[in-house]
Amino acid sequence: MKSDKLFIASAIMSLACHADTTNFFTNVTNLWFQGDKTTVLAIAEQRLGANTNDIAGLILKYEFQLEFLEMSSISNSAQRVLNVGATITSTNFAQVFPNYIENIHAALIFLPHYTPAEILEDKPKALIPHKPLVATDIIKALQDDGFFQ
Numbered sequence: 001m002k003s004d005k006l007f008i009a010s011a012i013m014s015l016a017c018h019a020d021t022t023n024f025f026t027n028v029t030n031l032w033f034q035g036d037k038t039t040v041l042a043i044a045e046q047r048l049g050a051n052t053n054d055i056a057g058l059i060l061k062y063e064f065q066l067e068f069l070e071m072s073s074i075s076n077s078a079q080r081v082l083n084v085g086a087t088i089t090s091t092n093f094a095q096v097f098p099n100y101i102e103n104i105h106a107a108l109i110f111l112p113h114y115t116p117a118e119i120l121e122d123k124p125k126a127l128i129p130h131k132p133l134v135a136t137d138i139i140k141a142l143q144d145d146g147f148f149q
Contacts, residue, residue: 024148025140028060028133035129037064053084055093056142059100059135066107066134067126069119074111078104092141100138 031040041064047057062077064070082104085097114122133139142148 023143024056025136025143028139029136032063032133033130035127035131037067037126040064040133055081055084055088056139056147058084059138062104063133063135069114069123069126071111071114071119075108078108090142090145090147092144093138093147096137096141100135103134 028040028043031037031043040060044057044060044064047054048061051057058077058081062074062081065073065077082101085093085100088094088097
């Protein structure tokens with residue numbers, strides 16, 4: 001019980017530290033690479049709690065669902081990213097968003113062919129650290145456009 005409270009307090013402190021927007025890109029990509037993907041999801045959820053159309057939150061939530069093969073949620077999250085992303089016209093984002101759209105469409109085409117056995121086999125791979133965030137370029141573009149200021 002005491003260790004559970006310590007873990008929760010540690011997670012909250014980590015979230016507070018990493019929610020800093022002065023270098024959002026570095027924070028989330030480092031967390032993801034270190035394998036702390038649940039904190040990245042918590043940051044996404046926090047952003048979406050403040051604004052349901054927050055593109056960074058939508059992208060990070062989609063990436064988490066894709067990484068952990070949350071099959072029942074992926075297509076809805078992907079559609080939200082596509083819809084909200086289409087409304088953003090900032091320079092850097094608009095330049096890289098078409099490539100991200102292609103990644104989303106490829107995932108949506110591939111995922112229905114995943115068998116339940118393959119999903120069970122691949123889900124634990126999401127916990128492996130030192131894997132880069134697929135959305136690195138698009139999160140960097142948002143930061144370069146001043147989205148997190």
